[in-house]
Amino acid sequence: MLVPALARAEPVAPGEDGDAITVTGVRQPYRGDFALREIPQAIATIDADVIQENAILRLTDALDLNASVTRQSTLGGLWDSFAVRGFAGDENLPSGYLVNGFNAGRGFGGQRDVAGIERIEVLKGPAAAVLGRGEPGGSINLVTKQPRLGRTFGTASLQYRSFDTVRADADANVALSGAVTTRVIAYAEAGGTFRDTVDQKRWGLLPSIGVGLGDATRLTYDFEWTRVEVPFDRGIVVLDGNFDTVPRSRFLGEPGDGDTVARATGHQVRLQHDFDDRWSLLVGASHRDTRLTGASSDAETLRSRQKLYVDGRSLSRQRRTRRYTSEHSVLRAEIAGSFATGALRHRVLxxxxxxxFDTDQVFTRYRGPVVTAATTDRAGYVLDLANPVYGRFPRPVTTALTDRLDVQRMLGGYIQDQIAVGDRLHLRIGARYDDFRLRVDDRLTRVTGQRARGRISPQAGVVYELSDAVSLYAAYGEGYRANIGADAAGTVFEPEVSRSTEAGVKLVAPGGRLTGTLAVFGMAKSNVLATDPLNPGFSVAIGRARSRGVEVDLTGRLPGGVDLLLSYAYTDAEARSRVLDPNFSFAIEPGDPLINVPRHNLNMQAAKRFAIGARRATLGAGVQHVGARSGETGTDFMLPPHTIARLFGEADLTDAVTLYGAVANLFDARWFANSYAPVWVQPGTPRTATIGLRARF
Structure with a gap:
């Protein structure tokens, strides 16, 4: 079932069959030792069981299960991009996320696979005093599957899904001795997609080792080695608001461009030592290298260069190549403990x-001329939408548009104290100091820019427990995040500054059978990057934005043994600055909605567990509704709302073998995942069926 994130276990009642339903809690890095009801922050968790029963394979699809997270433009399907509570980061980079509490999601390693994920924590709201450097809407933390000391077990599965896609994966936990255990997780996937001529290959190897250094100390090492090969795909075009301009399967690039390849190699090591039952130390380090290379043929976005707006069928295109690399290293240490001063109990971090974090970006482009009566289709690199002929023209020669090295050196420290005043009242105060050293080496202009900044970000919160089941909370926090890059003069951008407030009610029903959060929030941030109107390819940091809304998250088990998931968010996210977006020649005005953020987002799911003879089985259904949202910054182009239904189920064939299946987009709704412009609209996947076998040992 999907359960709230816990730093320690909440009490849980017996199940309908008399067996105890156990929600185990693990003290998480940088979170402290707190029960859900004591935390002045909305938190939701998507666990591995929910991901598995829905046959979800990608992080992007898993995040759809929480309504506070919405999809953003994904660089043609080559990275993860999302907004939490309406705020995303730099649209020219993938969204960052945490892995086991470490900043580890940056870079160009391709869309994250769910293999090896134990649970996904959606840490909403003002948490920057401890986590630091994240978006004010919240942070995504992936908790990976760890070696379980002294045990040997495993699973393996083989599945087939629509569009002739085959996937195999395995997870083996092997005790080498009483104190040393290794866990190896691997997956491989290949096949087609619903997009014409677009096939994909993905594989990954995720081994880890756990070592018990006595009863109070544990050392864990994780390795990551992944690869994605898929054509770069900007999606379809929407002409004059007609979302049926082309079939959703129509590929508008060039198959001859080949695959874009994303690679990632990562290491993470963590050492935890418990001094006693009150104080502990956690130290760790991580390093991750990524690389993305490939070429693409993308629809021209500038109206004056786009022949489609002249004859309604001739799509002018650009040709682009990319070589993006990154290196990311993190070192962290934390002491957590508790003590008392008189009648006050303190829990400190x-x-x-x-x-x-270093990124090296080389980006080249060919762009056709302004369309006139004399402009040839070859000059415009045109594709006929009604009768596409791939490879009709020689590939244009590109020239360098970006050749830049960005170097970030960041040092931070934090302290947090949660004070229990009596049995019901908890006060939280904290602060984080960040010191940034940023350098941008532009090899095209031969200009080097540097900036050094430091800032303290405070945090405060209060929780009042009305009863064992209901608590009220409120929180305020500030954030500080470095903007990557420099303007055309080589001046490095100022960091982004944010302020967030949140208040709500938390429910933990007797026995922990039902948990929920109702939250209201408001956020604002400044130094948001906007496009430079005079220098294509550069940005200026002049933007401000605001987001506010209401959320409801409810999970648990209803009478009759039905597991329930309900997540709803109302989000009003808008620009607060007047700027010019020269890519499309539209002015962005205060009050314009932020791109790809719906006001209404809802996900519901119910699953019933039952027996067929002596074998256990599960049958469930879910629905997601996403409201209308802006499909282009600064214009009235909107993506239509959509509602998608899904079914899933599984049944044990033997004690060790399970047959499972799922159908996503059950009624084959036509929907759109995200958009950057009317000529770059990503169509959603049509009805997709999955069937597979899973074996346990």
């Missing part, structure tokens, strides 16, 4: 981190 004291820690620091060192973060090095």
């Amino acid at each position: 004291i820690g620091g981190d060192l973060d090095h």
Whole structure:
């Protein structure tokens, strides 16, 4: 079932069959030792069981299960991009996320596979005093599957899904001795997609080792080695608001461009030591290298260069190549403990981190001329939408548009104290100091820009427990995040500054059978990057934005043994600055909605577990509704709302073998995942069926 994130276990009642339903809690890095009801923050968790029963394979699809998270433009399907509570980061980079509490999601390693994920924590709201450097809407933390000391077990599965896609994966936990255990997770996937001529290959190897150094100390090492090969795909075009301009399967690039390849190699090591039952130390380090290379043929976005707006069928295109690499190293340490001063009980976190992040981007482009009566189809690299002929023209020669090295050196320290005043009242105060050293080497202009900044970000919160089941909370926090890059003069951008407030009610029903959160929030941030109107390919940091809304998250088990998931968010996210977006020649005005953020987002799911003879089975259904949202910054182009239904189920064939299946987009709704412009609209996947076998040992 999907359960709230816990730093320690909440009590849980017996199940309908008399067996105890156990929600185990693990003290998480940088989170402290707190029960859900004591935390002045909305938190939701998507666990591995929910991901598995829905036959979800990608992080992007898993995040759809929480309504506070919405999809953003994904660079043609080559990286993860999402907004939490309406705020996303730099649209020219993938969204960052945490892995086991470490900043580890940056870079160009392709869309994250769900293999090896134990649960996904959606840490909403003002948490920057401890986590630091994230978006004010919240942070996504992936908790990976760890070696379980002294045990040997495993699973393997083989599945087939629509569009002739085959996937195999395995997870083996092997005790080498009483104190040393290894866990190896691997997956491989290949096949087609619903997009014409677009096939994909993905594989990954995720081994880890756990070592018990006595009863109070544990050392864990994780390795990541992944690869994605898929054509770059900007999606379809929408002409004059007609979403049926082309079939959703129509590929508008060039198959001859081949695959874009994304690679990632990562290491993470963590050492936890418990001094006693009140104080513990956690130290760790991670390093991750990524690389993305490939070429693409993309629809021209500038109206004056686009022949489609002249004859309604001739799509002018650009040709682009990319070579993006990154190196990311993190070192973190934290002491957590508790003590009393008179009648007050303190639970403190004291820690620091060192973060090095380098990105090297080489980007080249061919762009056709302004369309006139004399402009040839070859000059415009045109594709006929009604009768596409791939490879009709020689590939245009590209020239360098970006050739830049961005270097970030960041040092941070934080302290947090949560004070229990009596049995019901909890006060939280904290602060984080960040020191940034940023350098941008532009090899085209031969200009080097540098900037050094430091800032303290405070945090405060209060929780009042009305009863064992209901608590009220409120929180305020500030954030500080480095903007990557420099303007055309080589001046490095100022960091982004944010302020967030949140208040709500938390429910933990007797026995922990039902948990929920109702939250209201408001956020604002400044130094948001906007496109430079005079220098294509550069940005200026002049933007401000605001988001506010209401959320409801409810999970648990209803009478009759039905597991329930309900997540709803109303989000009003808008620009607060007047700027010019020269890519499309439209002015962005205060009050314009932020791109790809719906006001209404809902996900519901119910699953019933039952027996067929002596075998266990599950049958469930879910629905997602996403409201209308802006499909282009600064215009009235909107993506239509959509509602998607799904079915899933599984049944044990033997004690060790399970047959499972799922159908996504059950009624084959036509929907659109995200958009950057009317000529770059990503169509959603049509009805997709999955069937597979899973074996346990």
